[in-house]
Amino acid sequence: MSWETLAAGQQLGAALGEPVEAAVAGKGIGALAKEAAAKKLAKIWAVEHDLLDSYTADGYTAALEQLIQKTKPKLVLFPHTYQVRDFAPKLATRFSQVLVSDVIAARVESGMLTLVRQFFQGKLSGDVRVSGEGPVFASLQAGAWRADTLESGSAAVETFAPMLDTGQIRQKPEAPFREAARAVDLTAAEIIVSVGRGIGEQSNLPVVEDLAQAFGAELAASRPICDAGWLPMERQVGSSGQTVAPKLYVAVGISGAIQHLVGMKGAKTIVAINKDSNAPIFEVADYGIVGDLFEIAPALAAEVRKAKGA
């Protein structure tokens, strides 16, 4: 459950003429269930069990399978998080269904639901229809629906105790941990210059380092750059790195895979420099220059210095 997903549920429920119920799973989730109960929903299911204390794919799948069998929904919505990706496809398979993942929009036309999702890392979009018996399962991309459209109301909380036993749960999770304390806090930066695959090789990095210096910006990167070890992981922006919202974000040679966009699309002003005018980064950019970053970045650094000096 996420507030955005509940907002999507309210909107689609209204369009389909169906009541909307929310489910919260875990151990000791009373407070969260109570918070959800203050929204305009038909019911809140508090799916409580000691074995749901730590997340496991087997535990969550079994618990939600039982809830879905009991409540027989037409549509089951999730936020598209790493955790949901880990179990929701398995849950859908139990109902001979397919999870439509990373959905960015949905529409209802004469009672028919069409889900829109991205293909080819955002370069194309596709309309998906689901048939078959059993509920439609969909996970929704972060930011695709707005949490602030969520309507308030009052819903009853009902506890659902799934039948689970330890033998069913084959994954034994340990406590989550962080690698090392972060030396760089990108979230505090006012201006970020971020570099992606377009830089080609590590020896080209000075081009963007100089641009960052001209702007007085922190240097950041998309995942492939950190994976390659060209910049430390702590400078990574995106779903597996930091989520930033600076006043200016300059994306250099970043095509804009969704995993990156979710980490930076909250920036106030976004500039994209990329050789491909169809790159998804231009979908979120306010300003763009299409062309060779090795010509544009030095020219831009010079112009920024000139503007600041004046």
Next chain:
Amino acid sequence: MKIIVAIKQVPMRDSPLHPAASGKWIDEADLSFEINEPDAYALEEALQLKEKHGGEVVVLCAGPERAAQTIREALAKGADRAIHIETDALASLDTLGVAKLLAAAVTPEKPDLILTGLQSDDLGAGQTGVVMAELLGVPHSTIIMQVEVRDAGIRVKRELENGWFQHIEMPLPAVLAMQSGSNKLRYATLMGIKKAKSKEIRRVTPAELGGAAAAVASVEKIYVPQKSKQTQIFEGDAKTAAAQLVEKLKFEARVL
């Protein structure tokens, strides 16, 4: 340890993509193809596990005839043999349909471990491994950075969001969806390329695996997304474009 690596062939990164006349998939006529990047990391992990623990690495791939090239490259990197589920209709199947074919091919092999990339660069559904595990009745975990073999099974390092990680233990056999970037990818050596020529690629048809299941989720239409935001693009030579941009950043966006 016997490891199956499920790989997919996808259009090369930065390929120009256009919807086909049918509107349901892309026009593949002039495209070049390569291994799906996360799958390359799954293959690398499998090869490293074999180097540490011995055993066999079997590549499994569903796709048209052209996928044989990608399979051959995986063999050249060190996989021992391959199974090619030959089908021209991959794009018309949904995740469940593809996973059913893969699972049917896996079952008689009785592997200890099945690895795959966490998602494909074309569909990006990120589900094939998870669905396969459910169909095979084995445990799974996704977004895996490291795999340690233990007496009773494996201990894996899973990536969570916002820089968090977690170790998880599970028994074998199991399916793991591997994260990109967890290892350094190897290149095929000349010797490897030579050896690959004599390695076995067993071709099977969907019919031999019980047939392709009709899709429950189908793509009605694929298209270039409509821009929701108006981007001001600056043209001209680098200096002119840069000067125009700085002007806007200073006086319109007021961020300089």
